[in-house]
Amino acid sequence: MTLNFNPLETNLVNLAIVIGVLIWFLRGFLGGILERRRAAILQDLKDAESRLKxxxxxxxxxxxxxxxxxxxxxxIRLDGQSRAASIRAEGEQRTISVMAAIKAGADADADAEAARIKDTLRREAALAAIDKVLSDLPSRLDDQAQARLIDSTITNLENA
Incomplete structure (x- = not known):
């Protein structure tokens, strides 16, 4: 068995041309795809940062x-405590009309307390929404790891 060193018979020239064309074509084609993916990932990160802010x-x-x-x-609690103390001290001297006024004040306090509870529930809902956004961020940041992999693949292709 003898080795054939004639480049025309062994198709080495043809293989070199085909490999060169493939490298040139794939570098441009894959580079464009990877650059668009990188831009999309960067935009997603900017959007996530904006939502976090x-x-x-x-x-x-x-x-x-x-x-x-x-x-x-x-x-309100301190005012209520001090008012309750004064009501106890003057309770024996007040008439039925004063008791009706106290009842009206208690109704107003109950309405204010109900409004405060509604506001607190709204704030808790807002905090829950913020917690949900903060818990979504780590899953979105996994794309960054993917971007690093794509960047390293591009670097490896360029160095090949």
Whole structure:
């Protein structure tokens, strides 16, 4: 068995041309696809960052509103305690009409408390929505790992 070193008979020239054309074509074709994918992933990341920023701002606002509502609730509680003490002290001296006025005040406090509870429930719903957005972020960040894999594949193709 003898080795044939004639390039025309062994089709080495043809193979070199075909491999060169394939490398040139695939580099342009795959490079375009990978670049579009990279741009889409970057846009998704920017969108996620924007949503995170919005959610963080809404959380900060909701926390400020909650703190204000808690202060108001504490004031209402202290006012209610002091008013209850004065009612007990003057209870023997008041008439039936004063008791009716107290009942009207209690109804107003109950309405205010019901409104406060509604506001608290709304804030809790907003916090739950923010928690959901924050829990979605890690699954979206998995695309970043995919982007790194694509980038390393592009680098390997360019170095080949």
């Amino acid at each position: 919005t959610a963080t701002e809404e959380l900060t606002k909701a926390q400020a509103e909650l703190a204000a509502a808690e202060q108001k609730a504490d004031k």
